[in-house]
Amino acid sequence: MSPSTVDSPTEGAPMRAIILSGSGRYADPWHPYPDTTERLAAIVGEAGFDVEVREDVDAALATLGDDVRLLVVNAGDPDSPLPEGVDAAASDGATVDDTALAAAVDRGIGILAVHSAASSLRDHPTFHRALGGRWEDDVSWHPPFGEARVHLIGNHPIREGLEDFTLEDERYTGLRLHDVIEPIAEHEEGGFRYPLVWAREFGRSRLVYDALGHDTRSYDSAEHRVLLARALDWLSHVPAPTGGWTGVSPA
Template structure:
């Protein structure tokens, strides 16, 4: 059984738009049902004490439009963590003054460039044939269509969505320095996880990141 620490917003990191406790509960349930041992924490001090025994760090948190006072501590913890990383939704906006976050993740939300239209019906299309996308050529849900995220050249894109006549990456993965990281832009609220395919994508990305 792989050990997962899920760092959730709602404690040290909060914003006015995302019900982190609710979505993190769904994420934890999905991963537990898939055989992961999941512990959810929402405080940096607790995160620091739990990472040593974890194989996978899942980040489902946001801190609002400005750098957060705890960003330096969070950045250090993630940089020192030798395990795998799975980042969800608005967590791509974290650590705006810490470039190591983007390098580890293989991309990020860029303030002033990245955006999303109003939450609504969203369809994702598989970008390539891969075990991550096998049997899931398309995914339909209700969520925010993240657009114009910045992506590294070596990132493997699994799913995209169309907005304003352009194709935008939604889920990707990178492997660098022997460490795996995956990103899933879905998960604004609990309704986004109602679609079974969204939960299946989450499971597959977690398995890939943890090399299961």
């Protein structure tokens, strides 16, 4: 797909974004969600969106409004251990309801899922279908946190003109694909290449998954912020034009 095939957002339409930040049962001991959400909120705001951060993840999804153009998922596995001092009963307490998210995907919404979102929202089948790949216990893994080389690939408009870069981060490896993706970036581990950033179109909706973003050091990378800005621009053009495209199918 070339940039010329992308619809422009409706003139004067609000650019409203909701960021789901890991809290309650979506928190874990490894990811500083308040800090990374703060960085993401700044990046999303710089992209022209009106940003609302929600820590009551299930309640936010159950009441997702028709005016939300972008959903950002920065949350963890609801089945993971909780951080020290967090009561398991002190989750958001909302009943899981996938109806509003399903309606949003039907009408056309942009979804940016970052890092541990690959293991999040397990009770929301619409998110699972939209994501295209998952962290699977005993299959997926990551090398130790450290220097990560990001290899840009393909000809998606998000990566157009961008070059490979290095940052301090955690590289998710062996994510299990369950649908077609269009790879934007990969990393190399043990002589093999693994998808790191990908895009998807389904109906009138668009998704970008970015496996980077373990902590704020990831967002200290100017190149990573540019990549996210490009992704947010592409995601803002919803409802997307319908039509086929070629991606990578799961093995």
